[in-house]
Amino acid sequence: MIEPLEIAALMEKFAPPDAGKATALRLAIRRGVTERVLRPQDELPSTRKAATALAMSRNSVIEAYEGLQAEGVIETRRGARPRVCALPDLRPAQTPRPAPIALSQRGQRLSANHREGYRVGRIDAFAPGLPDPSLFPRDDWAICLRRVARRNRGGLDMYEEYQGLPLLREALALHLKRSRGVSVSPDQVFILPCTQSAMALMSDLLTDPGDHVMMEDPCYAGGKALFAAKGLVTRALPRDLPRDLRMGPGAEPAKMIYVTPSTQYPTGTRMKLARRMDVLAYAEAQQAMVIEDDYDGDFVWKGADVPPVFSLDKAASVALIGTLSKSLMPAMRLGWLIVPPALVTPVRRAHRALGSSVNTHVQAAMAEFISSGRFARHLRITARTYQERMICLTDALQAGLGQDADVSRPDGGLQVMLRFPEEVDDVRLHDLLWDRGFQMLPLSRLCIESRERGLIIGFARATPKSSARLATAIAEGLAAL
Amino acid sequence: MIEPLEIAALMEKFAPPDAGKATALRLAIRRGVTERVLRPQDELPSTRKAATALAMSRNSVIEAYEGLQAEGVIETRRGARPRVCALPDLRPAQTPRPAPIALSQRGQRLSANHREGYRVGRIDAFAPGLPDPSLFPRDDWAICLRRVARRNRGGLDMYEEYQGLPLLREALALHLKRSRGVSVSPDQVFILPCTQSAMALMSDLLTDPGDHVMMEDPCYAGGKALFAAKGLVTRALPRDLPRDLRMGPGAEPAKMIYVTPSTQYPTGTRMKLARRMDVLAYAEAQQAMVIEDDYDGDFVWKGADVPPVFSLDKAASVALIGTLSKSLMPAMRLGWLIVPPALVTPVRRAHRALGSSVNTHVQAAMAEFISSGRFARHLRITARTYQERMICLTDALQAGLGQDADVSRPDGGLQVMLRFPEEVDDVRLHDLLWDRGFQMLPLSRLCIESRERGLIIGFARATPKSSARLATAIAEGLAAL
Numbered sequence: 001m002i003e004p005l006e007i008a009a010l011m012e013k014f015a016p017p018d019a020g021k022a023t024a025l026r027l028a029i030r031r032g033v034t035e036r037v038l039r040p041q042d043e044l045p046s047t048r049k050a051a052t053a054l055a056m057s058r059n060s061v062i063e064a065y066e067g068l069q070a071e072g073v074i075e076t077r078r079g080a081r082p083r084v085c086a087l088p089d090l091r092p093a094q095t096p097r098p099a100p101i102a103l104s105q106r107g108q109r110l111s112a113n114h115r116e117g118y119r120v121g122r123i124d125a126f127a128p129g130l131p132d133p134s135l136f137p138r139d140d141w142a143i144c145l146r147r148v149a150r151r152n153r154g155g156l157d158m159y160e161e162y163q164g165l166p167l168l169r170e171a172l173a174l175h176l177k178r179s180r181g182v183s184v185s186p187d188q189v190f191i192l193p194c195t196q197s198a199m200a201l202m203s204d205l206l207t208d209p210g211d212h213v214m215m216e217d218p219c220y221a222g223g224k225a226l227f228a229a230k231g232l233v234t235r236a237l238p239r240d241l242p243r244d245l246r247m248g249p250g251a252e253p254a255k256m257i258y259v260t261p262s263t264q265y266p267t268g269t270r271m272k273l274a275r276r277m278d279v280l281a282y283a284e285a286q287q288a289m290v291i292e293d294d295y296d297g298d299f300v301w302k303g304a305d306v307p308p309v310f311s312l313d314k315a316a317s318v319a320l321i322g323t324l325s326k327s328l329m330p331a332m333r334l335g336w337l338i339v340p341p342a343l344v345t346p347v348r349r350a351h352r353a354l355g356s357s358v359n360t361h362v363q364a365a366m367a368e369f370i371s372s373g374r375f376a377r378h379l380r381i382t383a384r385t386y387q388e389r390m391i392c393l394t395d396a397l398q399a400g401l402g403q404d405a406d407v408s409r410p411d412g413g414l415q416v417m418l419r420f421p422e423e424v425d426d427v428r429l430h431d432l433l434w435d436r437g438f439q440m441l442p443l444s445r446l447c448i449e450s451r452e453r454g455l456i457i458g459f460a461r462a463t464p465k466s467s468a469r470l471a472t473a474i475a476e477g478l479a480a481l
Numbered sequence: 482m483i484e485p486l487e488i489a490a491l492m493e494k495f496a497p498p499d500a501g502k503a504t505a506l507r508l509a510i511r512r513g514v515t516e517r518v519l520r521p522q523d524e525l526p527s528t529r530k531a532a533t534a535l536a537m538s539r540n541s542v543i544e545a546y547e548g549l550q551a552e553g554v555i556e557t558r559r560g561a562r563p564r565v566c567a568l569p570d571l572r573p574a575q576t577p578r579p580a581p582i583a584l585s586q587r588g589q590r591l592s593a594n595h596r597e598g599y600r601v602g603r604i605d606a607f608a609p610g611l612p613d614p615s616l617f618p619r620d621d622w623a624i625c626l627r628r629v630a631r632r633n634r635g636g637l638d639m640y641e642e643y644q645g646l647p648l649l650r651e652a653l654a655l656h657l658k659r660s661r662g663v664s665v666s667p668d669q670v671f672i673l674p675c676t677q678s679a680m681a682l683m684s685d686l687l688t689d690p691g692d693h694v695m696m697e698d699p700c701y702a703g704g705k706a707l708f709a710a711k712g713l714v715t716r717a718l719p720r721d722l723p724r725d726l727r728m729g730p731g732a733e734p735a736k737m738i739y740v741t742p743s744t745q746y747p748t749g750t751r752m753k754l755a756r757r758m759d760v761l762a763y764a765e766a767q768q769a770m771v772i773e774d775d776y777d778g779d780f781v782w783k784g785a786d787v788p789p790v791f792s793l794d795k796a797a798s799v800a801l802i803g804t805l806s807k808s809l810m811p812a813m814r815l816g817w818l819i820v821p822p823a824l825v826t827p828v829r830r831a832h833r834a835l836g837s838s839v840n841t842h843v844q845a846a847m848a849e850f851i852s853s854g855r856f857a858r859h860l861r862i863t864a865r866t867y868q869e870r871m872i873c874l875t876d877a878l879q880a881g882l883g884q885d886a887d888v889s890r891p892d893g894g895l896q897v898m899l900r901f902p903e904e905v906d907d908v909r910l911h912d913l914l915w916d917r918g919f920q921m922l923p924l925s926r927l928c929i930e931s932r933e934r935g936l937i938i939g940f941a942r943a944t945p946k947s948s949a950r951l952a953t954a955i956a957e958g959l960a961a962l
Contacts, residue, residue: 026785027662033754034793070784070892072753087755088762100823101770101798104736107686110834111827134633142630145842149623152615181508193674196836205588229834255585272553273514274568281569289582303551304507312515317582331841342581346592353591353710355677355837360812361626362840411551 001043001081004053010037011054021056025064030073033084043081044074106231109209114225117427117445124439125466128266128415128458129326135382136329140374141365148364162352164191164336165363171370172336179376180297181307182320188344190337190351191363194330195295196226197356198321198337199258203230205343205350206289207255214254218446220265220293223258232256236448241278253286261309262297266417266446266456268410270302276309283317290318296413298327298379301387303411316340324366326414327379334358334366386414386460393459393467400471404478405454417443418474419454425481426453432477438470482524482562485534491518492535502537506545511554514565524562525555587712590690595706598908598926605920606947609747609896609939610807616863617810621855622846629845643833645672645817646844652851653817660857661778662788663801669825671818671832672844675811676776677707678837679802679818680739684711686824686831687770688736695735699927701746701774704739713737717929722759734767742790743778747898747927747937749891751783757790764798771799777894779808779860782868784892797821805847807895808860815839815847867895867941874940874948881952885959886935898924899955900935906962907934913958919951 007028014031015024032038044050047065051058065082068074076082103111120127163169169186176182192198207213209231215223217236227234237257259279261271271279283290292309310320323335339347351357369375390409394416397407406419420426426442433440433455443454455474459467488509495512496505513519525531528546532539546563549555557563584592601608644650650667657663673679688694690712696704698717708715718738740760742752752760764771773790791801804816820828832838850856871890875897878888887900901907907923914921914936924935936955940948 023785030754034758067785070751071787072755085753085755088759101687101768101821103827104685104687104689104692106689107827107831110685111830113830114834138631138633142627145630146623146627149626150619152619192836193838193840194836196834198836200835204585204591206582206585208585208587211585226834229831270551272566273511274553274566277515278569287582304504304548306552333838333840340582346584346588349592349594350588350710353595353677353707354681354835355673355675355679356835357674357814359674359814359840359843362843 002038002045004045004050006038007032007045007050008054020060021054022060022063022067025050025054025056025061026067029064029068030071033073033087038084040084040086042084044083046081106209109231110229112229114228115221118221118430118441119434120439122434122439124437125461126457126459126470127439128441128456130458130460131326131329131382131414132385132460133329134461135385137374137378140378141328141369144365144368144372144374145361148368149361151364153360153364162357163348164189164358165360165367168363168367168370171367175370175375176322176338179379180294180305182311182338184338185341188338188341190339190347191358192335192337192351192356193333193358194325194335195293195321195323196222197354198319198335199223199226199291199293200230201337201347201350201354201356202256202289202291202319203227203232204354205346207232212252212254214257214288215448216259216264217448217450218266218443218452219258219448220260221441221446223293224446224448227258234448236450237279241282254288256289256291257283257286258291258293259309260293260295262294262306263299263410263412265293265296265413266415266441266443268408268413268415268417270300270306270411271309273306276312280309280313280315280317284315288317291321292318293321295321295323296326297322299383299386299414300412301390301410305412310338313340316342319343327375327382332362334362389459389462390416392464393457393462393470396462396464396467396471397457397474400468400475401478404475414460415456415458417454417456419443419452420478422451422453424453424478426455428481429474429477430455432480433473436473436477438473483519483526485526485531487518488513488526488531489535501541502535503541503544503548506531506535506537506542507548510545510549511552514554514568519565521565521567523565525564527562587690590712591710593710595709596702599702599911599922600915601920603915603920605918606942607938607940607951608920609922609937611939611941612807612810612863612895613866613941614810615942616866618855618859621859622809622850625846625849625853625855626842629849630842632845634841634845642841643838644829645670645839646841646848649844649848649851652848656851656856657803657819660860661775661786663792663819665819666822669819669822671820671828672839673816673818673832673837674814674839675806675816676774676802676804677703678835679800679816680704680707680772680774681711682818682828682831682835682837683737683770683772683800684708684713685835686827688713693733693735695738695769696929697740697745698929698931699747699924699933700739700929701741702922702927704774705927705929708739715929717931718760722763735769737770737772738764738767739772739774740790741774741776743775743787744780744891744893746774746777746894747896747922747924749889749894749896749898751781751787751892752790754787757793761790761794761796761798765796769798772802773799774802776802776804777807778803780864780867780895781893782871782891786893791819794821797823800824808856808863813843815843870940870943871897873945874938874943874951877943877945877948877952878938878955881949881956882959885956895941896937896939898935898937900924900933901959903932903934905934905959907936909962910955910958911936913961914954917954917958919954 010028010032047061051061074082169189173186213232214237310318320338324332430442441456491509491513528542531542555563650670654667694713695718791799801819805813911923922937
């Protein structure tokens with residue numbers, strides 16, 4: 001028989017201070033049972049006795065007991081006192097802690113640190129790959145968001161459209177036709193949070209662990225990290241692709257060829273037509289899928305913009321990836337994946353299984369943002385601003401570094417590549433600059449087979465003053481190496 | 482030498498009608514080259530000649546030629562006419578189409594149809610697992626969204642917080658403490674689009690293809706489909722768990738045990754304390770992780786709400802999953818995964834690699850929605866409404882079906898399970914009802930080893946009239962079988 005005093009002590013010890021009496025009693029008894037202070041088959045005081053002893057209303061005690069009975073903590077039988085249920089013996093607390101949960105093989109690959117050798121995470125004006133958050137069209141976006149959120153949209157609030165809101169897929173298809181010369185049906189468009197999720201999906205779909213993937217060399221670190229996380233072997237896409245398009249002896253065909261033709265990351269060059277056709281033929285010969293990452297396709301600084309390789313493709317072997325991370329902001333978490341018709345059904349099922357869909361209001365607002373012409377206008381304004389800042393930074397670097405580094409203006413994108421002679425330790429230089437408050441990427445860490453040295457520097461927020469300061473810091477860093 | 486007339490024909494054929502002259506010329510020549518109408522080394526007319534013949538300004542022709550040169554379509558040498566670049570031979574159009582891209586083994590598993598035998602996709606008042614969209618607090622939500630979108634949030638717009646916005650993780654941790662009795666640090670909370678993505682992540686982390694997972698029987702179809710997509714073997718969690726907690730001879734241990742203790746899907750019962758402790762001990766003995774899906778934890782109809790198994794766990798072997806899909810709406814695409822401290826780092830890296838993050842404004846708005854008390858108020862109001870509808874539907878079914886089916890009120894959640902005798906073909910019944918406009922799930926398709934027959938029916942939008950109509954349709958369907 002459990003004494004009311006024992007229960008009062010449990011309430012003092014375990015019940016949250018702001019809980020009502022009935023809740024406090026229920027929580028205290030439950031905790032007493034799970035902590036083995038109250039033992040199976042122990043009898044509880046009658047509701048009347050408990051009410052008097054604990055200064056509660058009888059109704060509160062009855063409510064607590066009923067709750068405990070529903071949970072299976074106590075059992076009540078007519079005419080008998082309620083008693084603690086029979087409960088399994090859990091291992092006593094003094095036993096050694098059980099071994100921690102082990103990761104699987106795919107789990108170990110997925111959660112390994114594939115981004116070693118450079119520092120990221122500090123928001124700095126020169127971090128590569130970041131837009132200027134102050135250019136984000138807050139008021140316009142807030143208006144679109146509010147408008148769509150207030151609308152009663154019936155079925156659209158449900159699970160219907162895993163692939164993405166039809167309105168957004170249509171708006172995007174039209175936008176891509178106008179701005180990038182891409183002809184696709186909205187059926188081929190999938191909405192996902194980012195390029196990373198698109199690459200993860202395509203990797204799952206087309207590769208098994210141990211398969212090969214080719215990337216440009218130097219390459220995009222995030223892609224390389226993802227392919228490693230998916231168990232793939234990354235090889236450099238050869239500079240000279242074999243003429244006869246067959247693989248050399250002993251060379252394993254790649255399952256995917258990841259390229260950034262619009263603005264090669266990190267070199268900033270646009271891929272020439274001959275190379276585009278070579279890559280397509282090379283992929284076709286290997287039966288590899290070309291993963292075309294058009295992440296920076298909205299920002300073109302030199303020459304005219306060129307439609308993606310996707311538009312040249314006749315063998316249905318290119319998947320096109322895009323994102324709002326650069327043109328609006330990374331935290332939008334809205335990107336897209338466009339696949340040839342034959343892959344639509346498998347991608348649809350995989351996409352649904354992985355659950356990587358995007359909030360419906362964000363999608364609807366983006367559809368409106370595009371259709372109303374706001375997006376195109378935003379791109380025009382920001383492109384002009386970014387181009388000025390690119391020139392500002394490259395001028396400052398050329399003036400401040402002279403012969404010490406090779407600075408050239410990129411064809412597009414939001415970063416500049418600085419090349420050093422091979423003896424320069426760019427990782428150490430990047431460390432020195434980190435200590436002075438600058439976050440940039442060391443080029444050597446983006447190399448696969450090549451051995452280049454340099455820095456990748458973002459210019460989205462560059463000013464003449466900050467650019468000059470950076471050039472000085474780099475010059476001093478080089479001198480201090 | 483290419484004649485201007487030939488170029489004019491290409492422009493007519495290939496240039497978009499709304500393009501400017503320079504763009505039209507550039508696109509037409511590029512297309513002529515990629516289509517092999519213009520051959521490598523062919524000479525183009527001079528800018529002067531082209532301008533006259535095509536009735537364009539000379540500047541437009543120069544602009545087009547410069548663009549083509551930057552793209553690598555034509556080359557110009559001083560004093561010579563521009564000519565088409567040397568380009569690789571692509572396979573001629575008449576060759577047979579190359580074999581389509583093959584899916585990998587993991588891709589085949591991921592994109593197989595694991596949801597056969599029932600129909601979904603039509604939005605119907607009785608579809609299980611769906612809330613009532615008209616209860617979504619549109620105006621309150623629109624206000625929160627707009628407010629956060631207009632704020633300049635600096636670094637928050639960048640890539641900083643893959644794990645989820647700190648504000649939201651804090652608000653959620655506090656909400657879960659108050660509403661579900663769960664004590665966690667915001668560090669253990671991960672924000673993802675949905676329970677599906679949380680399960681995909683945990684499957685990747687803890688299992689390899691061929692591993693075993695246990696589920697309650699009958700089970701949640703979406704989870705079963707996902708585990709199949711991840712290559713896992715699903716086994717029924719035994720009703721009587723072995724007393725000595727060791728696996729029987731020949732039984733392979735499970736890597737994960739997926740349970741829905743708060744409201745078992747689809748039976749609608751709450752798991753008793755003894756079973757909760759049994760499951761924990763059983764998981765610990767196998768070194769399996771318990772995946773606790775609290776998808777319907779906000780809606781409790783019978784007895785009091787019970788804290789998740791997560792709170793009972795002392796061996797750090799439970800991951801807790803939650804979602805806004807039921808309490809707000811599925812298209813919110815916002816859920817969470819809470820893991821023991823030892824798993825925080827691996828989950829953080831896997832989560833980043835997979836890119837399954839959520840739009841920042843949605844996260845910030847939700848943080849505000851919770852902190853301002855709006856969410857708790859919304860839950861109180863909707864729970865009351867749903868409980869009335871649950872009673873309305875179960876009453877109508879009991880009245881309309883009598884002895885033909887076993888109808889009992891669920892302990893929680895948004896659906897009712899109807900049980901039939903074993904001879905009833907519930908898949909056919911579900912087909913008949915589909916033809917009459919009702920979407921529900923046949924119980925037999927949710928069974929792993931058991932052989933139960935029934936229907937799972939959602940009541941979120943049930944009215945007395947529609948419930949009576951449904952009861953009649955089911956009775957007529959049963960008679961027609």
